Amino acid sequence: MRALVAGEVGEPNDVLRLESRPVPTPEAGQALIRVKAAPVHASDLHVLRGRYGFSPEFPTVGGHMECVGLIESLGRHTEGLKIGERVVAVAVPAVPGPRAAGTWQEYLVADVHRLVPVPDRLSDSSACQLAVNPLTALLLVARELDVQSGEWLLQTAAGSTVGRLVIQLARHLGIRTINVVRRRDAVEELKAFGGDEVICTEDEDLLQRVTEIAGPAGVRKAIDCVAGPVGAQVSQALAPGGEVVVYGALSTHRQTDPAALTIPLLARSVIYETKVVRGFWLNHWFGTASPTDVLRALSEVRSLVAADVLSIPQGKPFPLERFAEAISFAETPAHGAKPLLVFEDVRDKDDE
Ligand SMILES: NC(=O)c1ccc[n+]([C@@H]2O[C@H](COP(=O)([O-])OP(=O)(O)OC[C@H]3O[C@@H](n4cnc5c(N)ncnc54)[C@H](OP(=O)(O)O)[C@@H]3O)[C@@H](O)[C@H]2O)c1
Incomplete structure (x- = not known):
């Protein structure tokens, strides 16, 4: 599978490379997600520049916040989730806490308590920005x-x-x-x-x-x-x-x-x-809120979005291989739409 990997701290477009990596296997309590879309947030770039509140071990797969994808396979003890279900994977690393997998890759393994099923009517563009x-x-x-x-x-x-x-x-x-x-x-x-x-x-x-x-x-x-x-x-x-x-x-x-x-x-x-x-800092909140509270808050956000109280601005899709354009776009003044790295065509009815 393709993964966008930073070998070291530095300017994102200098240090990021597309690499081929083996598809990971989910363990107990985990799901393998086939990623459809992941945003490029300011904080993702802060992490790569080494100026964020935590630093991952390098080399690291980029994208430390969120994505939407389909459940490809499930480990043991993952009752309640179905293969093929569309979910948001919340990859925000809790601080203090274990580091989460980067989202800028075709497949990622996520703990099931960090997955939020999303209704069909929510576009991939909205869903991949639902959490942060x-x-x-x-x-x-x-x-x-x-x-x-x-x-x-x-x-x-x-x-x-x-x-x-x-x-x-x-x-x-x-x-x-x-x-x-x-x-x-x-x-x-x-x-x-x-x-x-x-x-x-x-x-x-x-x-x-x-x-x-x-x-x-x-x-x-x-x-x-x-x-x-x-x-x-x-x-x-x-x-x-x-x-x-x-x-x-x-x-x-x-x-x-x-x-x-x-x-x-x-x-x-x-x-x-x-x-x-x-x-x-959301990472700190994830590290201190109880799992029940996290789930409650994420469900509340999902309900507000599903009820159109909150509408998430439409993102601008970039195929993974055009990551350099996506990053430059993210830093252009008045760029408007949030750049999204997409792993297939995410345009759907809600997006048009
Ligand atoms: N602490 C946390 O846990 C947490 C969580 C989520 C987000 N955030 C932070 O929230 C901020 C907004 O994130 P976002 O994803 O909503 O941003 P976004 O959609 O990418 O939009 C960036 C906005 O910031 C404006 N901007 C950029 N540089 C500026 C400057 N020097 N002075 C004034 N305005 C400036 C841009 O204005 P123009 O249209 O004029 O370019 C644009 O409206 C970021 O700093 C992000 O890191 C923090």
Whole structure:
């Protein structure tokens, strides 16, 4: 089978090679999955660049997050699953915990408690992105910040997949969103998408606009995946006692020096206004949540997607051998669709 393997830490397109590997055999409690599609997430590239929160042993198969595929065979003690069933394989490695198999390969072995059967009406494009970003959106809004109906939620990189899912979830829950984007031409699009207010850092002052929108007290709850100066401004825009959950650092995307991944907070604003700046990492959540809770949260996400409360933006398929294009596309500003590595034609009715 073909597998996309990084021999060492480095620039993804320098270190990734297509290799031929034997198809693995599932052990007890495991299934062999024939992968249909797997996304290229920012975090997949962070892992290869050696700047993520864990480092796999190299050589490593790329793709450490999620995929959709068909159950090809089952090991012992795998009752309840059927050969041929279409499933999402959640490959997010729990931290601390055992490492999961990479998804950028034609077959992978996964523990059955990390498989989520998906309904037929969900396209492969949606299914292969079902776990990471929708789950992150749900956990940030409903659990980490417990945002209530009528409250403001401030978020950065609001046009991202997570950002759009947050907007949809917020509308469903009656939460009002202030959405920060970096491009003027994303503003109208996000308003039409359902964002209540949109701030463009290209030509607007974030602090001033938040004050105009939410009043001089600012907002009490925010999520940030940009970090750097934008993340710092978000912390300043918080009301006294407010809280921002930082879950990404897009402004330092290609940066591999840990000392350069910063959020320059104003100590005065944080201390005297008793603000909270804290992190969220899905891998850590997987490592600490009980298996029942994980299953409950994944089922909730699947139900929200199946009920069209959350719609996952359509990905852009790239055949595995065109991986270099997929990776370059992932890092092109304003690229829109999430690149998906596909192992066969995933276009189906839902995708057209
Ligand atoms: N902590 C966790 O567990 C966790 C889980 C899931 C996701 N994440 C993080 O969430 C973030 C979003 O992921 P995603 O998959 O939703 O992203 P995505 O769909 O690939 O979209 C990326 C978005 O980020 C914007 N962006 C890129 N660089 C930026 C910068 N320097 N300043 C402002 N905006 C920038 C892009 O804007 P343009 O349209 O202008 O290019 C685009 O809207 C990533 O940082 C990811 O690592 C974290």
